[in-house]
Amino acid sequence: LERWRVAVLPGDGIGPEVTAQAVRVLEAVAAHRGVALEVREGLIGGAAYDAVGRPLPDETLDLCRASDAVFLGAVGGPKWGALPADKRPEAALLGLRKALGLYANLRPVTPFDALLPASPLKSAYLAGANVLIVRELTGGLYFGEKRRTRTPEGEEEAVDTLVYRTSEIERVVRRAFELARGRRKRVTSVDKANVLESSRLWREVATRVAAEYPDVELEHLLVDAFAMQLILNPRRFDVVVTENLFGDILSDEAAVLTGSIGMLPSASLADGRFGLYEPVHGSAPDIAGEDRANPLAAILSVALMLRHTFGDEAAAAAVEDAVKRVLESGVRTIDLAEPGDPVVGTKAMGDRVVAALEAALVK
Numbered sequence: 001l002e003r004w005r006v007a008v009l010p011g012d013g014i015g016p017e018v019t020a021q022a023v024r025v026l027e028a029v030a031a032h033r034g035v036a037l038e039v040r041e042g043l044i045g046g047a048a049y050d051a052v053g054r055p056l057p058d059e060t061l062d063l064c065r066a067s068d069a070v071f072l073g074a075v076g077g078p079k080w081g082a083l084p085a086d087k088r089p090e091a092a093l094l095g096l097r098k099a100l101g102l103y104a105n106l107r108p109v110t111p112f113d114a115l116l117p118a119s120p121l122k123s124a125y126l127a128g129a130n131v132l133i134v135r136e137l138t139g140g141l142y143f144g145e146k147r148r149t150r151t152p153e154g155e156e157e158a159v160d161t162l163v164y165r166t167s168e169i170e171r172v173v174r175r176a177f178e179l180a181r182g183r184r185k186r187v188t189s190v191d192k193a194n195v196l197e198s199s200r201l202w203r204e205v206a207t208r209v210a211a212e213y214p215d216v217e218l219e220h221l222l223v224d225a226f227a228m229q230l231i232l233n234p235r236r237f238d239v240v241v242t243e244n245l246f247g248d249i250l251s252d253e254a255a256v257l258t259g260s261i262g263m264l265p266s267a268s269l270a271d272g273r274f275g276l277y278e279p280v281h282g283s284a285p286d287i288a289g290e291d292r293a294n295p296l297a298a299i300l301s302v303a304l305m306l307r308h309t310f311g312d313e314a315a316a317a318a319v320e321d322a323v324k325r326v327l328e329s330g331v332r333t334i335d336l337a338e339p340g341d342p343v344v345g346t347k348a349m350g351d352r353v354v355a356a357l358e359a360a361l362v363k
């Protein structure tokens with residue numbers, strides 16, 4: 001593409017702070033490539049609710065649909081915590097994922113060597129770990145029927161439903177196998193098939209899909225056992241595919257391997273090249289507005305955009321390499337800093353990455 005149309009939705013809390021740094025990186029790449037970058041900003045989350053009374057305005061959805069890719073900062077915060085479910089900032093994110101058909105959420109977990117000491121886990125177990133979590137994103141517990149009722153005794157009761165149909169499982173598992181083919185050719189399907197009927201279907205479908213990929217090995221693990229293995233022996237995993245809520249929880253756990261939740265990027269993909277790119281972390285209200293947030297998860301999400309939407313593997317690798325070199329130089333945002341490390345703010349970390357990137361691109 002000679003024109004990159006990107007919808008940018010900064011959102012709430014640290015969302016706008018990390019988004020600003022991610023956009024600078026994208027601009028640097030586009031300028032170097034001679035590509036016309038069209039960045040259009042939209043409202044989402046609490047910021048949209050405050051401005052127009054709805055967390056996901058139609059204009060925002062239209063903007064996303066008219067774009068090649070979407071970049072999203074983060075949504076949510078205590079200010080909007082008491083709103084009814086459909087007005088909450090988080091409803092906008094879920095609505096966007098569903099409306100855009102973004103069923104496959106890729107969350108690569110690749111600890112940088114320079115950050116091994118930043119993790120509380122032993123470096124010897126982390127070095128070389130490279131796990132790709134593929135989280136189902138438009139079904140499962142998040143999107144099943146929800147309701148409040150009263151029991152015959154008059155007690156209040158709440159219901160969330162975990163529903164999956166075969167086609168929903170099939171497409172995300174197939175995506176996981178396709179991705180595994182370009183990696184170490186192992187898929188771990190994570191479920192709770194010893195208890196949940198939806199997991200028994202998940203396991204059956206995964207087994208059936210695996211037959212189409214004789215070159216890729218499939219293993220099934222129960223989610224509780226996987227949660228432990230991920231910490232005990234992360235290097236045994238390659239691609240991990242799992243239900244929506246399991247994937248949400250396991251990816252925050254996996255962030256511990258990288259040293260900080262501020263390091264995990266994500267790509268949410270539909271069929272084809274369209275995608276939404278966002279850091280895995282939230283709006284971090286506890287540090288918002290203080291220039292303390294780590295922008296690297298957001299910047300690494302730009303690398304995923306370059307790779308998955310714009311098909312520019314060289315640019316994606318250049319961004320990842322710029323991050324690597326900045327970390328090797330020793331500078332850290334506060335979430336990663338150890339005693340004695342030079343600490344920089346959000347914007348200064350963005351400066352370092354852009355400088356490292358430009359130095360590499362010029363060569």
Ligand code: NAD
Nearest residue numbers: 074075076077261262280281282283284286287293294335
């Ligand atoms: P969070 O990820 O926002 O923060 C958890 C902890 O990690 C906090 O201590 C925070 O300061 C820290 N942290 C997060 N990102 C960081 C970064 N880039 N640099 C440094 N430190 C960082 O999770 P939470 O506190 O459970 O949720 C806060 C709000 O964000 C909630 O409203 C939640 O719904 C929302 N949320 C949104 C998204 C999203 O937009 N994709 C994701 C997760 C949570």
Ligand code: IPM
Nearest residue numbers: 075076090093094248280282
């Ligand atoms: C994430 C977030 C969201 C999720 C919330 C904010 C709805 O935690 O993207 O991981 O649960 O999917």
Ligand code: MN
Nearest residue numbers: 248249252280
């Ligand atoms: Mn989450």
